Amino acid sequence: MWKTVVRRTIVMIPQMFILSLIIFILAKQMPGDPFTGLITPETDPSRIEELRIQAGFYDPWYVQYYRWITNAFQGDFGQSYTYKIAVSTLIGERALNTFWLSLLSVILVYLLAIPLGMLAGRKQDTFLDKSIILYSFISFAIPTFVLSLVFLFVFGYRFMWFPTSGTVDVGLESGTMAYFWNKIYHLLLPAMTAAILGTTGIIQYLRSEIIDAKTQDYVKTARSKGIPIRRIYARHIFRNSVLPIAAFLGFTITGLLGGSIFIETIYGYPGMGELFISSITSRDYSVITALIMLYGFLALLGSLLSDIIMSIVDPRIRID
Amino acid sequence: MTQQTYETNMMENSPPTGIQVVLREFKKDKVAMFSFFGVTIIMLTIFIAAWMLNQEEVLKINLLERYTEPGVNGYILGADEAGRDVLGQLIIGAKNSLLIAIWVTVIANIIGIAMGIIMGYYSGIVDNVMMRIIDFIITLPTLMIFIVLVSIIPEYGVLELVIIISAFQWIGIARLIRSKALSEGRRDYVSASKTMGTSDIAIMFKGLLPNLSSILIVEFTLSLAGNIGIETGLSFLGFGLPPSTPSLGTLVSYARNPLVLADKWWVWLPASLLILVLMLGINYIGQAFRRAADAKQRLG
Numbered sequence: 150m151w152k153t154v155v156r157r158t159i160v161m162i163p164q165m166f167i168l169s170l171i172i173f174i175l176a177k178q179m180p181g182d183p184f185t186g187l188i189t190p191e192t193d194p195s196r197i198e199e200l201r202i203q204a205g206f207y208d209p210w211y212v213q214y215y216r217w218i219t220n221a222f223q224g225d226f227g228q229s230y231t232y233k234i235a236v237s238t239l240i241g242e243r244a245l246n247t248f249w250l251s252l253l254s255v256i257l258v259y260l261l262a263i264p265l266g267m268l269a270g271r272k273q274d275t276f277l278d279k280s281i282i283l284y285s286f287i288s289f290a291i292p293t294f295v296l297s298l299v300f301l302f303v304f305g306y307r308f309m310w311f312p313t314s315g316t317v318d319v320g321l322e323s324g325t326m327a328y329f330w331n332k333i334y335h336l337l338l339p340a341m342t343a344a345i346l347g348t349t350g351i352i353q354y355l356r357s358e359i360i361d362a363k364t365q366d367y368v369k370t371a372r373s374k375g376i377p378i379r380r381i382y383a384r385h386i387f388r389n390s391v392l393p394i395a396a397f398l399g400f401t402i403t404g405l406l407g408g409s410i411f412i413e414t415i416y417g418y419p420g421m422g423e424l425f426i427s428s429i430t431s432r433d434y435s436v437i438t439a440l441i442m443l444y445g446f447l448a449l450l451g452s453l454l455s456d457i458i459m460s461i462v463d464p465r466i467r468i469d
Numbered sequence: 470m471t472q473q474t475y476e477t478n479m480m481e482n483s484p485p486t487g488i489q490v491v492l493r494e495f496k497k498d499k500v501a502m503f504s505f506f507g508v509t510i511i512m513l514t515i516f517i518a519a520w521m522l523n524q525e526e527v528l529k530i531n532l533l534e535r536y537t538e539p540g541v542n543g544y545i546l547g548a549d550e551a552g553r554d555v556l557g558q559l560i561i562g563a564k565n566s567l568l569i570a571i572w573v574t575v576i577a578n579i580i581g582i583a584m585g586i587i588m589g590y591y592s593g594i595v596d597n598v599m600m601r602i603i604d605f606i607i608t609l610p611t612l613m614i615f616i617v618l619v620s621i622i623p624e625y626g627v628l629e630l631v632i633i634i635s636a637f638q639w640i641g642i643a644r645l646i647r648s649k650a651l652s653e654g655r656r657d658y659v660s661a662s663k664t665m666g667t668s669d670i671a672i673m674f675k676g677l678l679p680n681l682s683s684i685l686i687v688e689f690t691l692s693l694a695g696n697i698g699i700e701t702g703l704s705f706l707g708f709g710l711p712p713s714t715p716s717l718g719t720l721v722s723y724a725r726n727p728l729v730l731a732d733k734w735w736v737w738l739p740a741s742l743l744i745l746v747l748m749l750g751i752n753y754i755g756q757a758f759r760r761a762a763d764a765k766q767r768l769g
Binding site for chain 1: 608610617698705706708734749753
């Protein structure tokens with residue numbers, strides 16, 4: 150298995166290289182340049198021109214690409230023109246916010262999906278099962294932005310149960326318990342939205358896995374030995390069915406990343422997705438390129454992670 | 470002579486699927502039946518109403534009627550920030566969104582099916598090289614690349630948007646068709662046609678393709694729902710259709726203004742619900758098709 154991991158990791162290098170090249174060329178094609186925003190009636194146009202030359206704006210694209218990629222290797226993605234700070238510092242801050250949101254979302258996905266999937270499988274073809282299937286179907290079909298808006302409208306504005314933007318209330322001291330809980334409180338609604346959208350696959354997998362397990366020999370043996378059905382579900386079936394869903398972690402992460410752009414924009418949550426949209430609007434190239442690289446990298450990592458977990462928990466699908 | 474033998478061969482090999490199986494599946498599944506009629510009626514209504522509506526009249530700015538509530542002054546669904554009729558915009562927007570989704574689905578399916586069959590039929594090196602390319606594209610952060618592409622193109626409209634989305638949507642279809650074509654391409658009738666000297670193109674598109682038709686219908690329906698989601702999502706973020714062309718996504722995007730979201734629900738909620746209803750309905754139809762295509766999953 151380690152051979153596969155090493156090989157997959159090595160394959161990621163040319164993939165990242167091609168991605169970086171495509172992204173760099175695309176970003177260079179974008180109209181306007183970051184200095185256009187600096188022009189005011191008072192500024193001297195020649196001063197802007199000087200800035201452009203200084204920043205290497207007129208160098209051939211491969212010179213610029215080489216400069217960018219060698220710096221990027223050392224963790225230097227340049228300066229953000231909008232925020233006037235290093236891109237790595239800016240993204241670092243935002244990535245941390247996105248990380249907390251994703252972490253809570255993943256926890257909620259599993260907390261929701263495992264009991265629902267188990268119940269649906271156990272109470273197969275009952276009203277409960279049908280309702281759970283309907284729920285998983287709606288969560289699969291509904292677009293992220295529609296669910297986010299409806300949740301924000303209902304729980305944020307109508308019932309006013311949750312804050313409608315930001316990460317933490319002003320005036321709370323960082324490091325205190327109150328600060329921590331306030332942060333979680335701000336995270337709950339967006340994380341819940343993401344979690345509901347991420348449950349479909351796990352519920353359906355668990356349901357069919359449990360229906361399948363019911364007819365397996367080990368369950369029949371346990372039944373004939375007189376073990377109560379509740380214990381069989383809790384011990385035998387649960388253990389056999391739940392382990393493989395760990396492999397969904399990779400897909401869940403990739404899915405969350407894709408949805409983060411909508412969720413963060415709608416909930417006004419300052420993460421990487423929200424930063425991406427605002428950077429596109431302000432033509433902050435260095436931030437745009439760095440963010441797409443990071444998302445691409447995380448997506449590759451997510452699919453690698455899925456394969457590794459899958460081969461550990463289920464030897465039948467071992468990759469080689 | 471060759472062609473005739475080939476066709477008889479085909480008939481003996483083709484599975485007993487067909488319109489009857491599909492009909493039976495829909496009869497067994499009331500929700501799918503309901504979805505089918507519901508979606509058909511909604512689509513027909515949208516296209517006929519959009520054809521009868523005067524688009525310029527609907528989009529004319531009328532500041533005195535700003536945020537008129539539903540039911541007042543003859544506005545069935547009220548008016549938006551610029552005093553434009555929401556119902557009219559909903560119809561025109563839905564027509565635009567549906568047309569784009571249909572176009573993307575058609576283009577992406579044609580490319581995906583052709584690529585998938587070529588890969589599955591030839592396998593070997595052609596397949597290997599193309600699979601590596603596809604594996605790479607599949608891991609790209611597509612939504613971000615759409616957004617960058619849309620901001621690069623200076624004059625973009627419906628056509629450009631359709632091309633950009635289709636350029637990425639064929640990938641998944643190609644992968645699916647490839648795996649089916651790989652197993653189908655090993656069947657006896659294919660080898661028989663080969664020895665008879667039937668050209669590769671004829672085998673691929675006259676022999677293999679009809680046998681994959683049940684999966685193609687499933688894929689077509691499900692990708693239609695997905696493409697409605699992509700177009701409306703991009704338009705919602707402001708990177709889909711230009712602001713002058715209404716789309717369901719543009720209507721929903723008015724809700725990015727907290728004031729509209731909180732108090733003027735009639736501007737964005739109907740479009741959101743229409744997106745949800747369309748996507749749910751089309752998905753239900755697709756699932757019924759899927760069960761009809763796969764004997765193991767059939768209800769009856």
